[in-house]
Amino acid sequence: MNQDKQTRQTKKTTIYDLAELAGTSASAVSAVLNGNWKKRRISSQLADRITRLAEEQGYALNMQASLLRREKSKIIGMIVPKYDNRYFGSIVETFETMARERGLFPIITCTRRDPELEIEAARTMLSYQVEWLVATGATDPDRISDICAASGVRSLNLDLPGSRAPSVISDNFAGARELTRRVLTNCERKLGRVEPLLFVGGRGGDHNTSERVRGFRAAHAEMGLEVSENHILTCGYAPEKAEIALEALAEKEGSLTPGMFVNSTISLEGVMRWIKRSRHYDARPPVVGCFDWDPFVALLGDDIEMVRQDVPSMLNAVFDIIDQGTSKQPLIEIPPLFMGRG
Template identity: 45%
Template sequence: MTTPSRKATIFDIAKLAEASPSTVSAALSGSWKERRISKTKVDLIRRIAEEQGYSTNMQARGLRQARSGMVGMIIPVHDNRYFSSMSQSFEAFARDRGMVPVIASSMRDPEEERRIVQTLISYAVEYIFVAGATDPAAITELCVAANMRHVFVDLPGPGAPSVISDNYLGARMLTAKLLEDLPRRNDPRRDRLYFIGGVAGDHATSRRIEGFRDVLTEAGLSPLPDQIIACGYPPRRAMQEVAALCDRLGALPAGLFVNSLTAFEGVLGHFVNLPPGSFDATVIGCYDYDPFAAYLQFPVHMVRQDSHRLIEEAYRLIDEPSPGIALREVEPALIPPRTIHAGPFGEHG
């Protein structure tokens, strides 16, 4: 074997040794006997690690010998109803267990995410919850090297248990409802349902797109490429894309599936410039939930992800002696609109 130019990771060692990352960690940390790993396998792993120039973080592992009574959680941002609700549930469960919760946001920056993980490890937290991970593989590498138990929430990660929403099911429910209410105007381009927002390569968005596609295809309405606009999450980008879509069609399409509250914020930024009555022949849905949507001048079907149940399941996985890399999905709920006719985005009666 030749030593690679980049620093070898625990995943590299696992691949070369044909073993799991947790087996590699046990072999390198000395806990392999408790795991009943064969001496032959341990010797192979250690030889490969030496040849690859891999060294474990012994300082971090030493810190793990003490119990701090603290549990850590990383979320992408605080100013998001979904993640703030999740962090509140995390805190409540931690306090019920007599533990001190420590919560930090990564601002969706993978370097900051890794720095937070390293800091939490240095403070010897008992375990780490990671919501909406930007670089889950790097997080697992750090945690495995430090023998730190961790669980991914909202987005799955390698080498550790994960709890996520059933995004495929939620997208199917929302798409089916929008399709059921879709107005028909005998305009081939406008009489379609359009998906907007999210990153196509992300697990959650890709599963939602899959559910969206499948429902339309089953209805004999296979979506065209321009019906899926995965423009990311920034509100400004969503506002630009929905404005461009309206320009192409000459008006709003018959239906819009908006793939997050942040994208929905951008869509609303364009809607405020539209004249009254523009929404009469359009059905709108959002894969996220905010009760303030009830005060809009048009009905919005929403998908509410069960953030409390996600955290509850994550704690259950942490409590299991050997959860492996289990993946659990939590069913979301379709929330019907409560129409309140009012001015565009304010007063209501």
């Protein structure tokens, strides 16, 4: 039984193996290794001996067995749509760090904006006994909340709100309104006059996009500008979709607006590609605002205004709810940050 040990083992060392080697019981080994040997009145000599043996044998706790026995799993799950932009990347990184600070084990899974995969991922996380599930930018947050509720697991929405669980999102309306104001101001400074902007990207149905469109309209209204329905291109998030939408509009209308509001860096990727390819803006580069931040976009020219969603504050709000166990408000809106130009 312990000769595998000698010959570079096949099976893993358990507390029973250590107990045999130490000439003691598994329960003593367990008590020593999880640190409450004082409480259980194990002598420090035995504790030392066990600790040394565990180290020698390269013992690793079997979490499955431990979790099965314990009441709390300390596992916290997160579902994320993509890893292809700074926003989600920093959400994930911050989430992991803050979870670990609290002694929680974060499990993150990427669902590539696939509604089926989201549901399957949520179910899998429940099987792993997560104590909380954070659904980030989910296509159907309420479905996920329901699945969690049915298992008695608490859930939270991040980035996109739902109605059946507390939600932490950016203040999309105020952010978009301010961004639009700034782009319009830049427009005036560059061109000597203000003209209504184009809105590009996002899904028409989602909360964030509709709030941003509302902010976009509000800023135009303040300045007495009319926004044409044809100039709201909520064509989806993928870069190609933005390219196609712009191409179609240019074909239909002949000329394009001098400025635009782009709904994410991902859409901006398509917009910039199209601008470059179509040569529509060769004479005078467009005045652009982007609802999201990317370090290279910041270097792309001096006419791109960006709002940066305040990831640390959003995750502080998320973990406040988790730490407290509940939330007073069902919806928490975090003001985004303005990055200025230059």
